[in-house]
Structure formats: structure tokens, C-alpha cells
Amino acid sequence: MAAAPAASLEDLTRGLWRENPVLVQMLGLCPTLAVTNSVANGIAMGVATLFVLLGSNVLVASLRTVIPKEVRITSYILIIATFVTTADFTLEALVPRIHAALGPFVALIVVNCIILGRAEAFASRVSVRRAALDAIGMGTGFTMVLLMMSGVREVLGSGTLLGMALFGGRFEPWVIMVLPPGGFLTLGIFLLLLAWRAERRQRVQEA
Amino acid sequence: MGDLAWILISALLVNNFVLTLFLGLCPFFGVTSRVSTAVRLGLANLFVLLLTALCAWFLNRFVLGEAPYLRLIAFIVVIASLVQIVEMAIKKWSPVLFRQLGIYLPLITTNCAILGLAIFQTNRGYGFWQGMAFAVGAGLGLTLALVLMASIRERLDVADVPAVARGTGIVLIIAACLSLAFMGFAGLGSSL
Numbered sequence: 347m348a349a350a351p352a353a354s355l356e357d358l359t360r361g362l363w364r365e366n367p368v369l370v371q372m373l374g375l376c377p378t379l380a381v382t383n384s385v386a387n388g389i390a391m392g393v394a395t396l397f398v399l400l401g402s403n404v405l406v407a408s409l410r411t412v413i414p415k416e417v418r419i420t421s422y423i424l425i426i427a428t429f430v431t432t433a434d435f436t437l438e439a440l441v442p443r444i445h446a447a448l449g450p451f452v453a454l455i456v457v458n459c460i461i462l463g464r465a466e467a468f469a470s471r472v473s474v475r476r477a478a479l480d481a482i483g484m485g486t487g488f489t490m491v492l493l494m495m496s497g498v499r500e501v502l503g504s505g506t507l508l509g510m511a512l513f514g515g516r517f518e519p520w521v522i523m524v525l526p527p528g529g530f531l532t533l534g535i536f537l538l539l540l541a542w543r544a545e546r547r548q549r550v551q552e553a
Numbered sequence: 554m555g556d557l558a559w560i561l562i563s564a565l566l567v568n569n570f571v572l573t574l575f576l577g578l579c580p581f582f583g584v585t586s587r588v589s590t591a592v593r594l595g596l597a598n599l600f601v602l603l604l605t606a607l608c609a610w611f612l613n614r615f616v617l618g619e620a621p622y623l624r625l626i627a628f629i630v631v632i633a634s635l636v637q638i639v640e641m642a643i644k645k646w647s648p649v650l651f652r653q654l655g656i657y658l659p660l661i662t663t664n665c666a667i668l669g670l671a672i673f674q675t676n677r678g679y680g681f682w683q684g685m686a687f688a689v690g691a692g693l694g695l696t697l698a699l700v701l702m703a704s705i706r707e708r709l710d711v712a713d714v715p716a717v718a719r720g721t722g723i724v725l726i727i728a729a730c731l732s733l734a735f736m737g738f739a740g741l742g743s744s745l
Contacts, residue, residue, distance in 0.1 A: 368703040376665045381576040427626040450672040453625050457665045526573045527732040534725030
């Protein structure tokens with residue numbers, strides 16, 4: 347590991363925007379759509395995923411010379427499942443109401459492609475420090491998208507933010523936004539806006 | 554018997570795995586450009602779902618009673634080995650199908666629908682036949698969603714989609730419309 351590049355700020359910032367796991371890599375869509383009907387759920391899911399990602403990345407990176415190549419995926423999944431079980435029980439103990447609202451989606455963090463993807467593509471090749479920085483960046487990027495999604499959906503769909511009413515009694519909630527179609531629609535519109543921005547920037551550069 | 558039928562219909566339409574529970578989105582966005590592939594992947598998933606329901610029932614009944622905290626780990630290991638076996642079987646019997654499914658076959662392991670089925674089944678305390686009905690409903694529902702999406706996308710190939718919406722953007726908007734349509738089934742519950 348003598349040739350391994352040192353940890354850098356790049357490891358941390360990459361996941362935030364430029365290689366954002368959801369908006370750019372299109373990974374981890376299930377939780378992004380399923381639990382973002384309120385900001386509280388989004389935060390809990392984001393933090394739980396960040397925790398699992400950090401734990402698994404650090405452990406995978408520190409065991410990278412020990413795990414045989416042939417069984418690496420299975421080993422990663424076992425490591426991830428262990429951390430998810432921890433997160434599941436912790437959420438149940440600390441915030442039982444949110445845990446109930448998230449339902450099976452906490453356990454489903456195991457199959458969140460972001461985590462396995464980072465373990466396989468990054469953490470298994472680099473030092474523990476770089477893996478940890480990468481996990482924090484990617485996890486924060488994921489949490490950010492969850493916050494954006496759940497913010498839009500909660501405000502439009504129930505007229506509240508973190509449970510506080512925003513508009514007084516006159517607001518007619520756009521209920522569809524907190525129901526399943528709203529998830530697809532919100533993410534679709536985000537992607538359209540991003541593509542539109544990228545296209546416009548390209549046109550400005552060409553001109 | 555009405556109970557079993559209701560579980561099946563509910564998993565197929567009312568609580569469709571893809572369009573209302575957001576499970577199995579990776580193949581839904583990834584492998585739905587051709588109807589023929591979508592059908593095959595859907596049926597492969599149905600098969601894995603049935604096997605998973607069987608295994609989950611067995612584990613819950615005979616193994617995990619003493620150690621519920623090992624549930625997640627046990628499920629994921631069993632599912633991973635199941636998929637590996639199915640993969641080997643398909644590779645042996647139908648190399649063409651194997652090539653077409655490509656990366657999405659091993660990815661059935663990380664398909665949330667499979668683990669989701671096992672967890673839902675456990676949480677709701679389904680027995681053997683209920684679990685089977687649930688798996689069939691979920692698998693057919695997944696196939697239905699994949700085929701619907703694939704047929705729309707085949708038409709979309711010849712449509713004039715604005716440049717910014719090409720790719721995942723338009724697919725998500727279509728998914729929103731499909732999901733909206735499936736919400737209509739929510740009223741089915743009271744009449745059955």
C-alpha cells in the first residue's frame with residue numbers, strides 16, 4: 347500500500363454534489379422515494395444510512411487484505427447487515443415513532459446499492475482514512491437529497507415542515523405529493539432541472 | 554380461501570411492490586427498454602421470490618424463533634446463495650437469457666423486492682400458504698410493472714422527447730403517472 351495516494355479533501359467532497367449517489371449515480375432510489383414523505387423520516391433515514399455507510403466502509407477498508415477475493419461480496423453483505431441490525435435496534439430504542447413510520451425500510455438499508463457499491467468500488471482498495479472520508483461525503487450527499495425531496499414533499503403535500511404548520515388554515519394540501527406518485531414526480535422534476543441546468547451551461551460555454 | 558385471494562390481489566395491484574412500495578426500482582429503471590427482456594426478468598424475479606418466501610417461512614418457523622436479532626443476516630445470506638444457484642441454473646440452461654439479463658441477474662440479490670418480501674412476510678406473520686400467495690402476487694405485480702413500463706418506453710423510442718427529459722427524467726415522470734393510476738386500486742380493499 348506504499349503507492350496509495352494520501353487522503354484528500356477530494357474524497358470528502360466528491361459525494362456531496364459532483365458524484366452525488368442519488369442524483370448523478372442513480373443509486374439508492376428505493377429509500378429516496380419511499381421514506382421522503384416527511385422531513386423527520388428523511389433525516390432519520392439519512393443518518394441511519396450515513397452510520398451504516400461509515401461503519402461498513404471503515405471495516406471493509408481495514409479488512410481489505412484479509413478478505414479473500416472470491417467471497418468478498420458475501421463478506422461485505424455480512425458486515426453491512428451487522429451495522430444495519432445495530433442501526434435498526436438503535437432507532438427502535440431512541441425514536442420508536444419514526445422507526446414505525448420507516449417500517450421495513452430501515453432493514454432494507456442492507457440492499458441499498460450505495461453502500462455495497464462504495465464497499466466494492468472504493469473502500470476495498472484504499473486506506474481506512476480515505477474510506478471514512480468517502481463514507482462521510484457520500485452519506486451526507488445522500489442525506490442532502492433526502493432532505494431536499496422530503497422538504498418539497500412535506501411542504502406541498504401536508505403544508506407542514508418538521509410537523510409545524512406553515513400556511514395557517516387556508517392551505518389546501520396537495521395530498522398526492524406525500525403519496526407514492528409524489529415521490530416519482532419530485533425526483534423526476536429534480537432530474538429535469540439538473541439536466542436543464544447542465545444543458546444551459548453547455549450552451550453558454552459554446553457561445 | 555378469500556384470505557389467500559386477497560393477499561394475492563393486494564400484493565399484485567393495491568400494494569404493488571414497484572409502484573406503491575418502491576421496491577425493486579433498479580430493474581424497473583434499468584431493464585425496461587424491451588418488453589421481451591422485461592417479461593423474462595419479471596418471471597426470474599417471481600421464481601426467486603417464491604423460493605425466498607419458502608426459505609423465509611422455514612427460517613422463521615424452525616430457526617429464528619430463538620434469535621430474532623439474526624433475522625436480517627440470515628435472510629440476506631440465504632437470498633444471496635439462492636440467487637447464485639438460480640444464476641448458475643440459468644447460465645446452464647439458457648445462455649441467451651443469461652446474456653440478456655447481464656448484470657441485473659446477480660443484482661437480484663440487492664433487489665429490495667426480495668428482501669422486502671421476506672421482511673413483510675415476517676412482520677405480518679404469514680403462514681406457509683399465505684406466504685406463497687404473497688410471493689406470487691408480488692412477483693406478478695413486479696412483472697406487470699416492468700412490462701407496462703417497457704411497453705411505454707418502446708413507444709417512447711419513436712416519440713419526440715425534449716432533450717433535457719431523455720433518459721431517467723422522463724421515465725420517472727411516467728412512473729409517477731403509472732403510480733397515480735395504480736392508486737385507483739386502493740378502493741378495491743372494501744369490496745373483497
